[in-house]
Amino acid sequence: MIVRNIVSVFILCFTASAFCQIGTRFPSEKKTIKDPVTGVDLIFLTTRSAGDSKTYPTHPQWTSDGEWLIFRTKRANGEAVAVNEKSGIMVQVTEGGYTGTLCMAQKSMKLYFMRKADGDKMQIMEVNLxxxxxxxxxxxxxxxxxxxxxxxxxxxxxxxxGDMALDADEEKVYFRIGKEEAARHLDPNVKIEKSFGARNMGAGPGGISSMNVKTGEIKHVVSVPFQVGHIQSNIWNPGEIVFCWETGGKSPQRTWTVMADGSGLRPLYPESDFEWVTHEAVISKDEVAIAIMGHRKIDFDKEKSVADNKEVSDTKNPGQETNWGNSGTREKPTGLAIVNLRTREMIIAGQTKSGSGLWHVHGSADGRWAVGDDFSRSLYLIDRNTNEMMLLTTGHKQSAADHIHPTFNREGTKIQIQSAMLSADNRTMNICIVNVPKEWLKRK
Known part of the structure; x- marks a missing residue:
């Protein structure tokens, strides 16, 4: 009897992992625990070690009805899964695979993504959630x-x-194109940038194209002389795009913006050589949050520092290699900065007093809150009206497979993160919700 039950369980698990179809349901794993340091409730929507990870914080995480979060996972053989925040029930929402970013519409119950097709073609897919x-x-x-x-x-x-974003009008998507296609649309007199920094990334050219999701029409948006990354749309303002010069670390000029017709190309935040700008995220109709890193030690003796500092990559806490240049120190202002797309003014909302400083950043659309994580995988909430900073949660394991990547919901009442706090192997991550404390929400 015991052997038969074991065999039955094995067959059931094998079937679920290997032959999962769209609509397959998975039981709730929802569990709430208190952070051992702060006492804040952490609502884990997944708790098994199943290779979960959230969509990048440049994109919406919740479906348009605010009830489901869609995430990447291995529990459905690598397909995307949605979890109902209230019940914890999970439903598989793709079948046939996907590549790159999962784009959740905010005006309709639709999901968009790329899927590889024959002959290096890419399909833009729509799912009726x-x-x-x-x-x-x-x-x-x-x-x-x-x-x-x-x-x-x-x-x-x-x-x-698959680096893709859905426009605010939900009629087109923007996606990254290859070097050859970008070069076809670039002025031949433009100097092509070479790789920059310790990861040998960033060489151009790069570019962005769009596709009309109703007609399939493709249009070229822009070409630039460097590698393009982190394409995101302003989900409140149709036709506005934010992207970056991707080097895997410090860029000569990280953040960029352009309109869908190719006009208005400019640096979003013009940075200096000593500034290490990263992880830009559109947070409202007029604002983009960025991290100006303060994670590196000040070189009092640059020649001795270069001689003593070996070129060793630190995948847990990157940016320590000397060939990133003399940037990212606290000799100059650093912290979670917010840039206004219209006035071009920048303010620093907050910064940790020590350590790496805030790293992945986001904010609420109503302008009340900002949020950021740091190298210790701790999560900090900032009241933008008072500049008060609160540690929400910590202990999410620096050994985790990825960073916690905080993202606000549309109402600005809760934050989604990914966490290895519960994982037995100290790497596997789960989907977790952290509410803005009630006493803060009561503030006027």
């Missing part, structure tokens, strides 16, 4: 074609990748 959730609950799933739609297909020469 409302139908998936309804039929999954009723246990009356139809073939995947009833829920998925191919919006269009890129040509192989475009070199399209």
């Amino acid at each position: 409302e139908a998936v959730f309804k039929d999954s609950q009723a246990k009356k799933m139809k073939p995947v074609s009833a829920y998925e739609r191919i919006c269009g297909v890129t040509t192989p020469v475009m070199g399209a990748s």
